[in-house]
Amino acid sequence: MNMQPDKSREKIEEMFDSIAPTYDRLNHLFTMRSDIVWRRKIVRNLEKKNMKFVNIVDLASGTGDLTMELLKLSPEKIYAVDISSKMLEIQRTKINDNRLELIQSEASSMSFEDESIDLVTIGFGVRNFEDLGASLKEINRVLRKGGYLVVIEMFKAQRLSSRVFNYYFSRIMPFLGNKLSKSKSAYNYLSDSVQNFLTVHEFQEICIENNFTPEESVNNFIGVVNTLYFRKV
Numbered sequence: 001m002n003m004q005p006d007k008s009r010e011k012i013e014e015m016f017d018s019i020a021p022t023y024d025r026l027n028h029l030f031t032m033r034s035d036i037v038w039r040r041k042i043v044r045n046l047e048k049k050n051m052k053f054v055n056i057v058d059l060a061s062g063t064g065d066l067t068m069e070l071l072k073l074s075p076e077k078i079y080a081v082d083i084s085s086k087m088l089e090i091q092r093t094k095i096n097d098n099r100l101e102l103i104q105s106e107a108s109s110m111s112f113e114d115e116s117i118d119l120v121t122i123g124f125g126v127r128n129f130e131d132l133g134a135s136l137k138e139i140n141r142v143l144r145k146g147g148y149l150v151v152i153e154m155f156k157a158q159r160l161s162s163r164v165f166n167y168y169f170s171r172i173m174p175f176l177g178n179k180l181s182k183s184k185s186a187y188n189y190l191s192d193s194v195q196n197f198l199t200v201h202e203f204q205e206i207c208i209e210n211n212f213t214p215e216e217s218v219n220n221f222i223g224v225v226n227t228l229y230f231r232k233v
Contacts, residue, residue, distance in 0.1 A: 005192045007130040009083060009106060015186045016062070016084035022181040023087070024063050030173055036065070038220050039123065042150055042227060043069045045216075046119070049148070053119045057081055057142065059107055060125020064091035066152075070121065071097060079112070081105050082125075107135035115144040122151045127197040136210040140232060149212055149230040154194045155203060157223035165222055170195065200226050 016023075027035050046053070054076045058067045061080035070078055081103045082088050088102045105111065107122075107129050120139050129135045139149055170191045177187030198206070200223075204214050212230035219226055 004196050005189050007128060007193075009130060012128055012130070013083050013085075015183075015189060016082075017086040018183050019181045019186045020063065020084060020086035020090055023090075024065065026177055026180060027065075030177070034221065035124075038152055038225065038227065039066045039069045041218070041220075042066070042121070042152060043072050045218075045227075045229070046073060046148070046150070051118070051146075051148075053148075055079075055117050056119045056121070057110070057112070057117050059110075059120055059122045059139070060128065061091065062087045062123070062125070064094050066121055066123040067091065067100065068095055070119075071095075071099065073119075075099060075118075077101065079103055081107070081110065106130075108138050110138055110142055112142040114141055115147075117142045117147060118144060119148045119150070122149075122153070124153060126151050126153050126203075127193045132206065133210065136207060136212070140211050143232045145232055147232045148215075149207070149232070150227065151203075151230075152220070152225070152227040153203075154197070154224050155200045155226055156194065156197050157199065165224055166195070194224075200228065204228065 053073045056070055056075045056078040058070055058078060058080050061067050061082045064080055067078060067080045076099065078099055079101050080091055083104065083106055085104050088104060092102060108131050120143055143149065174187040174191050178184065200217060207230055211233045213233055215231055216229040217226060
C-alpha cells in the first residue's frame with residue numbers, strides 16, 4: 001500500500017511556489033494541450049445552463065487558465081483562490097480584468113459570506129486538499145442553493161488503458177517534470193497524489209454526504225481525467 005503524500009499547507013504551498021514558473025508550459029506539454037480543451041468544454045457546458053453566474057470562485061486556481069475561461073460567463077465578480085502566492089503572482093500578470101480578485105487562502109477557510117457564490121470550480125486541485133471533508137463543507141457554505149460545483153480532476157481508475165497511462169504518469173512524467181521544472185520531487189508528488197486519490201464514484205459519494213447532488217460526469221481521458229458537475233441541495 002502506497003504512503004499518503006504530505007498535503008499539509010506548508011508542503012503544498014512550498015511545492016507549488018517552486019514550480020509556478022514552469023507550471024503552464026509543462027501542463028500543456030504533458031497533456032498535449034488537451035487541458036486547454038477540457039477547460040473550454042466546462043465553460044461551454046455551463047453556458048447551456050439556464051443560470052446567471054454573478055459571483056464565481058475558481059478554487060485552487062493556480063496560474064489562472066480556468067479563471068480566464070470562466071470570464072466568458074460574464075460574471076460580475078470572479079475570485080481566484082489559491083494557497084500559492086507565486087501561482088497568484090503569475091495569474092496577476094496573465095489576466096487584466098477588474099472583475100477579478102486574487103485571494104491567497106485554503107479551501108477549508110474562505111472569507112465569503114454564506115450562500116453568496118453561484119459557481120465554484122476546482123481545476124486539478126481537489127486531490128491536494130489537506131481535509132477534503134472540511135473543504136466540501138466550506139464550499140457548500142458559500143454556495144447558494146442550486147449553485148454549481150464543477151470539478152475537473154485526475155481520479156484513480158482501474159481500466160487497462162489507465163494502467164498503461166499510470167506507468168507513464170508514475171515513471172516518465174515525474175522524471176521529465178522534475179528535470180524541466182528544476183524541482184527535486186514536485187512531480188513525484190503529483191503522480192503519488194493521483195495514485196492515492198479516490199475513484200470518481202468514491203468522490204461522488206463524499207460529495208453526496210456533503211449535500212451536493214451529482215448532475216453530470218464527463219470522461220475526458222481514459223477514465224482518469226473527469227469533469228464532475230454537482231448542484232447544492
